[in-house]
Amino acid sequence: MVYDFHLKFEGEIFMADAYMAKKEDKFSFGLWTVGNIGRDPFGDPTRKPIPPTRIVKNLSRLGAWGINLHDNDLVPIDATPKGRNQIVRDFKKALEDHDMVVPMATTNTFTHPVFRDGGFTSNDPKVRAYGLQKIMRSIDLGAELGAKIYVFWGGREGAECNVAKDPVEAIKRYRDGINYLCRYVRDQKYGMKFALEAKPNEPRADMYFPTTGHYLAFIETLDDPKMVGVNPEVAHEHMAGLNFHHGVAQALESGKLFHIDLNDQRFGRYDQDFRFGSEDYKSAFLLVKLLEEKKYRGPKHFDAHAFRTEDEKGVWHFAEGCMRTYNILKEKVRCFQKDPEIQGILAEIAGQNPEFEKHLGKYSRKKAQALKRIRFDIDGMAKKGLGFERLDQLLTELMLGIR
Ligand code: GLT
Ligand code: MN
Ligand code: MN
Numbered sequence: 001m002v003y004d005f006h007l008k009f010e011g012e013i014f015m016a017d018a019y020m021a022k023k024e025d026k027f028s029f030g031l032w033t034v035g036n037i038g039r040d041p042f043g044d045p046t047r048k049p050i051p052p053t054r055i056v057k058n059l060s061r062l063g064a065w066g067i068n069l070h071d072n073d074l075v076p077i078d079a080t081p082k083g084r085n086q087i088v089r090d091f092k093k094a095l096e097d098h099d100m101v102v103p104m105a106t107t108n109t110f111t112h113p114v115f116r117d118g119g120f121t122s123n124d125p126k127v128r129a130y131g132l133q134k135i136m137r138s139i140d141l142g143a144e145l146g147a148k149i150y151v152f153w154g155g156r157e158g159a160e161c162n163v164a165k166d167p168v169e170a171i172k173r174y175r176d177g178i179n180y181l182c183r184y185v186r187d188q189k190y191g192m193k194f195a196l197e198a199k200p201n202e203p204r205a206d207m208y209f210p211t212t213g214h215y216l217a218f219i220e221t222l223d224d225p226k227m228v229g230v231n232p233e234v235a236h237e238h239m240a241g242l243n244f245h246h247g248v249a250q251a252l253e254s255g256k257l258f259h260i261d262l263n264d265q266r267f268g269r270y271d272q273d274f275r276f277g278s279e280d281y282k283s284a285f286l287l288v289k290l291l292e293e294k295k296y297r298g299p300k301h302f303d304a305h306a307f308r309t310e311d312e313k314g315v316w317h318f319a320e321g322c323m324r325t326y327n328i329l330k331e332k333v334r335c336f337q338k339d340p341e342i343q344g345i346l347a348e349i350a351g352q353n354p355e356f357e358k359h360l361g362k363y364s365r366k367k368a369q370a371l372k373r374i375r376f377d378i379d380g381m382a383k384k385g386l387g388f389e390r391l392d393q394l395l396t397e398l399m400l401g402i403r
Helices: 050-063 081-097 127-144 167-188 211-220 235-241 244-253 281-293 310-339 340-350 355-360 367-375 378-383 386-400
Strands: 005-009 010-015 029-031 066-070 105-108 147-154 193-197 226-228 260-262 300-302
Touching: 005 281, 010 310, 029 310, 050 066, 050 081, 050 310, 081 226, 105 127, 127 167, 167 193, 167 211, 193 211, 211 226, 211 244, 235 244, 235 260, 235 281, 244 281, 281 386, 300 310, 310 386, 340 386, 355 367
Parallel strands: 029 066, 029 300, 066 105, 105 147, 147 193, 193 226, 260 300
Antiparallel strands: 005 010
């Protein structure tokens, strides 16, 4: 690949070509993603914190559109009101100077030891009350910065000792908390929507609402289901061994895909939060194909972080890589849509036995009686192979770059 020109900053060279991110791509990162300092349960940080204002500047230069945050990514948990206001002022100025927006905000209800047994679901009403207070303050901050989506990831809503908490009560408490906050947001006229994010385990041994599907069912039991959707994350569904784009399809189909966390992950491991598309190209392709073909227009958020081996330069290459890979896969989707052989096979698949459509769809007694009279030659119907091997190989060759 020959690049027309190069983008330089911080002494590093970045790639500026057709795949470079543009504002209209609506790519966002969290302060906690590019700001990740490389700490893990076995090792100390390998990087110094990057000031939020520099994060805003550099992401903008790479073509990102938005920056998301937890309350304490920006404002330390023990900041004075005066200190908080100064930090927020500086941050707003950086957003303006670099044409960046805050599409989403969220609360950290998992780091401080007070939340060691959950925020919403804690057995202790005093902890639950503090949790609500912290979230309301954080929602206020999000609203001040213009966020229209508010994410809930219940990092400590779960258990190790599974007899210490009644799981039915835990769900009721979670519902009470979300209902309360929906009313708060409406009362304040913030015009925000909520997006619930599932994860099956880590940091708790077992987390409540382990998958996006669990949340989709739960949302329908809320006082105002319209205000609440989901924020599925690639890594989290893959941890549960699930097909991510099928889950996303269900969320999309029910009008509940309010936000999405893009990253990558090997199956069966801890939450790796790798660069988008870095591990499983085919799943990433299928996801991009789905989002593009179904015209998802919400934020595309990279909830990922650079390898622990990296210094700050590596962090910016990581961020660039997430966005480039999305756009490269988008181009692959266009190639797929234009490939005559692939499209020929798909047209054949779509055009089988159209005369039977009239027997399907909405029930009527007349239709049911007619359908019951038909004699199906099921052995004949099962004889012909479906040709999916060929189709799948064509996809493989397209992805490997020889079509
Ligand atoms: C945390 C988690 C993410 C969530 C963030 C939002 S916090 O980094 O691992 O998946 O999206 O609360
Ligand atoms: Mn994750
Ligand atoms: Mn996430």
